[in-house]
Amino acid sequence: MTTTSEDQSTVLAANQRFYDALEARDMAAMSAVWEQTDDVICVHPGWTILRGWVNVAGSWDRILNGPGHNQFILTNTSVRVEGDTAWVVLDENLMTDGHAGTIACTNVFRRDGDDWRMVVHHGSPVMSG
Amino acid sequence: MTTTSEDQSTVLAANQRFYDALEARDMAAMSAVWEQTDDVICVHPGWTILRGWVNVAGSWDRILNGPGHNQFILTNTSVRVEGDTAWVVLDENLMTDGHAGTIACTNVFRRDGDDWRMVVHHGSPVMSG
Numbered sequence: 001m002t003t004t005s006e007d008q009s010t011v012l013a014a015n016q017r018f019y020d021a022l023e024a025r026d027m028a029a030m031s032a033v034w035e036q037t038d039d040v041i042c043v044h045p046g047w048t049i050l051r052g053w054v055n056v057a058g059s060w061d062r063i064l065n066g067p068g069h070n071q072f073i074l075t076n077t078s079v080r081v082e083g084d085t086a087w088v089v090l091d092e093n094l095m096t097d098g099h100a101g102t103i104a105c106t107n108v109f110r111r112d113g114d115d116w117r118m119v120v121h122h123g124s125p126v127m128s129g
Numbered sequence: 130m131t132t133t134s135e136d137q138s139t140v141l142a143a144n145q146r147f148y149d150a151l152e153a154r155d156m157a158a159m160s161a162v163w164e165q166t167d168d169v170i171c172v173h174p175g176w177t178i179l180r181g182w183v184n185v186a187g188s189w190d191r192i193l194n195g196p197g198h199n200q201f202i203l204t205n206t207s208v209r210v211e212g213d214t215a216w217v218v219l220d221e222n223l224m225t226d227g228h229a230g231t232i233a234c235t236n237v238f239r240r241d242g243d244d245w246r247m248v249v250h251h252g253s254p255v256m257s258g
Contacts, residue, residue: 041235043235043253046256048220049233082213083213084212089170089180089249104251106251108235122218122251122253124251126176
């Protein structure tokens with residue numbers, strides 16, 4: 001299997017749906033982005049490692065129903081597709097209720113038929129200075 | 130290609146060589162761990178995204194030749210192999226000159242013949258409390 005720019009576009013579309021779900025606070029859309037297995041992993045900025053869809057979903061449920069609104073400008077995005085696995089690395093430039101900050105983010109996806117599902121989300125705060 | 134526990138062992142061995150190189154401050158060993166291409170990515174805890182082996186190598190050169198000694202106890206390790214890609218997620222429990230702290234870490238590897246090379250290293254500080 002070769003890596004095509006069509007694959008890259010499909011991965012980036014899945015990645016965009018993740019941020020759309022986050023901005024829209026849409027748990028159904030967020031759930032659809034993820035591979036719903038025990039093997040998924042999520043590291044929110046500053047958090048410990050969460051493993052398994054039950055735990056990951058619980059964290060998104062709290063975040064999407066919590067205070068504040070998350071708006072992002074995504075910059076510095078790269079995508080690499082290798083067979084049925086792909087990873088997107090980017091900066092989330094976050095504007096949350098007047099606070100600005102940058103989160104460096106690695107998102108890993110697995111091919112699922114014609115689409116891709118998130119299997120790892122790892123965000124980390126970029127220290128200014 | 131199926132995922133075998135032999136693959137998992139080989140990936141974990143490559144992952145261990147990364148930490149051995151870091152503890153030993155051995156740039157040659159660190160270089161041997163990585164895929165030396167423009168496509169590799171490294172996010173040190175709190176840093177911005179570094180892309181490409183030249184930039185990634187430069188950062189390790191500074192770290193390995195900098196002050197302090199890095200010793201780790203690795204815990205909470207998982208490995209997932211999918212075809213020719215694998216990722217290891219773990220906690221680096223860091224003891225650096227008397228300071229303790231935890232770094233949540235995602236390491237992505239690509240198969241290279243009988244071995245595996247690191248293509249992404251993303252470490253993020255876990256906030257205590």
